[in-house]
Amino acid sequence: TVAELSTRKKTFTEVQSERLEQAERTVLIKCPSKINEKKLLQYLSSHGNIKSHFFFENRGIHAVVEYSEKNSIASLQDAVGVPNAAEHHVVPFKSRLFTFTLKNPVSEAAEETSVHLSPQSHIPVKELIQKLCLADSISSQMYILLNEYQLTEENIKLRFLACSLVRDFSRAYFPDSTVKPFGSSVNTFGKLGCDVDMFLDFHDIGKHATKMKKGPFEMEYQMKKLPSERLATQKILSVIGDCLDNFGPGCANVQKILNARCPLVKFFHQPTGFQCDLSVSNSIAIRSSELLYIYGCLDSRVRALVFTVRCWARVHGLTNSVPGTWVTNFSLTMMVMFFLQKRSPPIIPTLDQLKGLADEKDKHVIGGYDCSFVSDLSKIKPTKNTEALDVLLGDFFEYFGNFDFRKNSINLRKGKEVNKPESSPLYIWNPFEQDLNISKNVNQPQLEKFVAMARESAWILQKEDKTQLTSSKEPWGLAALLIPFGKSSSSKMKNRMKGIGSETIKSLLDSLKLNHASSLQKAVGK
Numbered sequence: 001t002v003a004e005l006s007t008r009k010k011t012f013t014e015v016q017s018e019r020l021e022q023a024e025r026t027v028l029i030k031c032p033s034k035i036n037e038k039k040l041l042q043y044l045s046s047h048g049n050i051k052s053h054f055f056f057e058n059r060g061i062h063a064v065v066e067y068s069e070k071n072s073i074a075s076l077q078d079a080v081g082v083p084n085a086a087e088h089h090v091v092p093f094k095s096r097l098f099t100f101t102l103k104n105p106v107s108e109a110a111e112e113t114s115v116h117l118s119p120q121s122h123i124p125v126k127e128l129i130q131k132l133c134l135a136d137s138i139s140s141q142m143y144i145l146l147n148e149y150q151l152t153e154e155n156i157k158l159r160f161l162a163c164s165l166v167r168d169f170s171r172a173y174f175p176d177s178t179v180k181p182f183g184s185s186v187n188t189f190g191k192l193g194c195d196v197d198m199f200l201d202f203h204d205i206g207k208h209a210t211k212m213k214k215g216p217f218e219m220e221y222q223m224k225k226l227p228s229e230r231l232a233t234q235k236i237l238s239v240i241g242d243c244l245d246n247f248g249p250g251c252a253n254v255q256k257i258l259n260a261r262c263p264l265v266k267f268f269h270q271p272t273g274f275q276c277d278l279s280v281s282n283s284i285a286i287r288s289s290e291l292l293y294i295y296g297c298l299d300s301r302v303r304a305l306v307f308t309v310r311c312w313a314r315v316h317g318l319t320n321s322v323p324g325t326w327v328t329n330f331s332l333t334m335m336v337m338f339f340l341q342k343r344s345p346p347i348i349p350t351l352d353q354l355k356g357l358a359d360e361k362d363k364h365v366i367g368g369y370d371c372s373f374v375s376d377l378s379k380i381k382p383t384k385n386t387e388a389l390d391v392l393l394g395d396f397f398e399y400f401g402n403f404d405f406r407k408n409s410i411n412l413r414k415g416k417e418v419n420k421p422e423s424s425p426l427y428i429w430n431p432f433e434q435d436l437n438i439s440k441n442v443n444q445p446q447l448e449k450f451v452a453m454a455r456e457s458a459w460i461l462q463k464e465d466k467t468q469l470t471s472s473k474e475p476w477g478l479a480a481l482l483i484p485f486g487k488s489s490s491s492k493m494k495n496r497m498k499g500i501g502s503e504t505i506k507s508l509l510d511s512l513k514l515n516h517a518s519s520l521q522k523a524v525g526k
Helices: 002-008 012-024 037-045 073-077 103-108 125-133 138-147 153-174 207-214 231-246 283-298 300-315 330-343 351-356 389-401 442-462 466-471 490-497 501-508 518-526
Strands: 028-032 050-057 061-067 095-099 178-182 196-201 250-259 262-267 273-281 407-413 415-421
Touching: 012 028, 012 153, 012 178, 012 283, 012 415, 028 153, 037 050, 037 490, 061 153, 061 407, 073 125, 073 153, 073 196, 103 250, 125 138, 125 300, 153 178, 153 196, 178 207, 178 283, 231 262, 231 273, 250 330, 283 300, 283 330, 300 330, 300 407, 300 442, 330 407, 389 442
Parallel strands: 028 095, 196 273
Antiparallel strands: 028 061, 050 061, 178 196, 250 262, 262 273, 407 415
16 A cells, blocks of 8 residues: 555564564464354453454464553453363463363354454465466466465464563563564565574663663672583573473473584474474574565565575475475575576665665674674665566576586675685575585585576476467466476477487486486586
């Protein structure tokens, strides 16, 4: 709407703070299977004004209810009882998770109304492909994919609520602590169903520093001292992990992974249905989340292209949900950003340009790394580039299908291909920790498979004669790229091969085996 456009876009930090505060005023209720929405809201309103609510399905119907005032929750909690301990003994931790059942279900059942349920997962690829075939252009196909996969308003609220519920535990020990989501839950590139990465933050230093200047004394807390920050992190996470495991309603499969490079606690949060990873504040990860947030907000084509490329990569087995030698979604996202920086004129600015726009409050130096960039979106000039999404998609595959991975690395600070500082098959500079390669895990065969798939995809898009395809019931455009290439009937494959040099045929057929594909090996270097 026009009203929305005129209001300036909120900064990442403003959005985060608003949503965290909103989550503090929110409760989650497991409802009776036959639920009368009006009656439920009527009762809940007796404890205070309800600002918003929605329902979702997760082994039963749940209601997420946001009150206008935080003290309404205390009022509701006063009215809620403790489960009957006849068959189970309970841990008497009182959270904001409740179960409501009807006192006399028979009389009430007649009045049930069906409630609208907010979807918390995306449609399967098969269904997506059918929807895509009905679109009128590749650009619309890409926006349809984005709309099906991106996080909904309700799903984001649920993510912040999960963090807020964990915060209730950390506050038992550290009253000032906060638990904030980072990564895909907040960077505008998360898809429905992705994990919630959250971290414990103890740094509300800003408020404190000014008070400390007053008075004649240097004053500080006596605190337990440990030889390293890492050890402190491990101890804190170990205790919070035990807490969630022993006392946390609905926290299941709690795993403490304290010896990882970044120590974390993994758990499944049953009430919201999220798989969660809890770690201790990692400032650089937050900066990466904010950088992607900025890129995602600058131009609608950015997210459409990223979601499309990631879906394409997943279908063809280029990415995988388990860690390994595959390209990660983060690396793919960075490759798309780099490609968009390289357009003429550029669609998004380089990180150095964003740093140039930064003012005093945007200055962040973390562990010796300069992580400064502008946070106010209105200071960034909109792009003059008007290229259509279908052109960008084809050119993305073309660009990386022919990229000199042997020699060059991808640097988002400069928006330039730079000589590789070391010999990893794929080298993408970490935007903030300048000596790290974010794609160090990727091996040669995986890179070659990526290049082969990119070439095949560029080729499919170029060859496509739209008039002929839309008339037959063939999947076309983006839909054709989301069907595993090996699976299309071999006769179609042979037809497509007519009149192509034997080299190309060899490289296409071997794109999965990659043992003879000499042209590919030349491109990516053995």
